[in-house]
Amino acid sequence: MQKKEVTIYDIAQALQVSPATVSRGLKNHPSISKKTCQKIQETAQKMGYRSNALASSLRTSRSFTLGVIVPRLDSNFMSTVLAGMEKSAVELGYHLIIMQSFETLEKEKECAQLLFNHRVDGLLVSTSAETGHIEHFAPFLAKSIPVLFFDRAPLDPHPFSSVTIDNHRAGYELTRIMLQKGATRLLHITGNTGLRVYKERLEGFKAALKEFNLSYSTDNLWQTNLGVEDGIRAAAKILQMHPLPDGIFVANDTCAIAIINHLQSNNILIPGQIQVSGFNNDPFASLFTPQLTTVEYPGIAMGERAVETIIDLIQNKIKTTKKESLDFKLINRSSTR
Amino acid sequence: MQKKEVTIYDIAQALQVSPATVSRGLKNHPSISKKTCQKIQETAQKMGYRSNALASSLRTSRSFTLGVIVPRLDSNFMSTVLAGMEKSAVELGYHLIIMQSFETLEKEKECAQLLFNHRVDGLLVSTSAETGHIEHFAPFLAKSIPVLFFDRAPLDPHPFSSVTIDNHRAGYELTRIMLQKGATRLLHITGNTGLRVYKERLEGFKAALKEFNLSYSTDNLWQTNLGVEDGIRAAAKILQMHPLPDGIFVANDTCAIAIINHLQSNNILIPGQIQVSGFNNDPFASLFTPQLTTVEYPGIAMGERAVETIIDLIQNKIKTTKKESLDFKLINRSSTR
DNA sequence: TTATTTTACGCAATCGATTGCGCAAAGCGA
């Protein structure tokens, strides 16, 4: 039923040359004459040949495949990063196998294992919330397969590369905006502070408080999942407070908007009574009333840099691991004064 | 420097058995004794063996890889679908190579070609805006590699499977909501109506108009890219109209919100003067004031169904192509009366 | 014309895992 696959052997036979010549001719190898190359490519076309990437990868032990592990795919920010990654990867002749860890260490391990067996040329990881150690990436190190963390990286020191933003400074500056406008009772609503990104934003937050001679208490640190429902719950809790806080640092836009929305419908004025800041600059952050003060987090660029860097590592254009920090941009809008 | 890969041959040698036995022992083949299996797996572990998926795929010509082509990754809806796909795929022992067509036919072709060469076991496609014909998927058909369209499918008849929603009915019902509340001058702001999804929503829109004895004119059909800026532009144009429309059908939430926002800041009351409906039920659609009437578009479920179906096709559990239509849910909120 | 360099191509081993078929040893009943 199924016609057999056309291979370079079939082409070789048809043209009365050796498979070696066909293999070379197909990729315009200099030691094959122009004429022969042309002939080979034509007949390949005619015979419906398709190169077998598997066989090629097996032989050369290069798959031109990058593995990507993310906590989840369905997040605005993450899909932006992935878009950037895919674009750069394709431009450089690679492609992506994307997997989700669902924020669990166990899944992350499984993904790593699978991608390891699949002979990816490099691995791009944004760690799960549970990722305390990184032993499961040791096999990659042992085989000199580059691993690069993006956005969420483990704490230093670690023997891998990374592309992140300076979350400490972003947290600091965002907090400073609210403080400069007179806020004195700040709340910090964030994700799992076991994660470096959140931890660093928190440190920046603390540094700003200190600068303004305000004390920090863990009572003002709320760890949530930063979803819409978490925001609504947080807002409800805020309404119970006496006195109300006068500034809220929220570690992403979705949750920030949810909080604002719920507070507003309980007649709290934003920013009049409470200033609120977000993080990410999601597309809708500017469409809200008030418009959200936030940090533009360069998703596309981060994806591109991550891929470019890891491919440089793969191709040995750079020899040593590299920790990059991308520029972010403070978006100062009307949800803070 | 680099230690050599451990293969089943090495294990075979270490255990004084044949590679065949090792291969079978590794996967608990019934014709190998429990004892031997155990021994093999232990030494494999000890020697740091990793199976070579490439070699295996080459031999068996099954890669357990699904190719996915989407117009772009960084869309809320698409990333949701992909999340569902990845989840189901992994559960069923497959994984995903994801590529973007950037809405161009040319890129879509290139992706298809690459995935074809990479021996994917199946292909999941959401077509680009330019995709008029589908000849570039013919090679898959010729090799009996299942192709399944999700969300955006080409016009029937075509020899492939699909998972979509009933866009006609969704468009119809959404329109009907506004009409029942008395709207008589409706605008339809949508994407490229060359795409079946938009075309069908428009047909539904027309059907509803007809039912209410309202005439349809192409003047009331605006094709845009449905982004934030497109919304702002559209809103500006709307403000010039005399009389104003009293209902706007917008084919996605992002654009709808942008329009509402711009109209509101020009003192138009929503839904008082103009009703507006969206499409997708993005997470923030309920956080806006007014909350957006929209259609819940089952992203995760669509991804899951698509993968489950294509794997059934791959494994020949179902023999014929299958066109599935998923349930959507009308979310009737306050942006319509 | 002869010697030398270039050009163009072929040989054959190799990358690891899989599997149909065959065969020997072990287990069984009588």
Next chain:
DNA sequence: TCGCTTTGCGCAATCGATTGCGTAAAATAA
């Protein structure tokens, strides 16, 4: 103990492409 069925495992071909090395033919130089 003999013959028959199971059980457990090995042989060797195969999946396609790649590549270092060698060589014949063609081109160039002398």
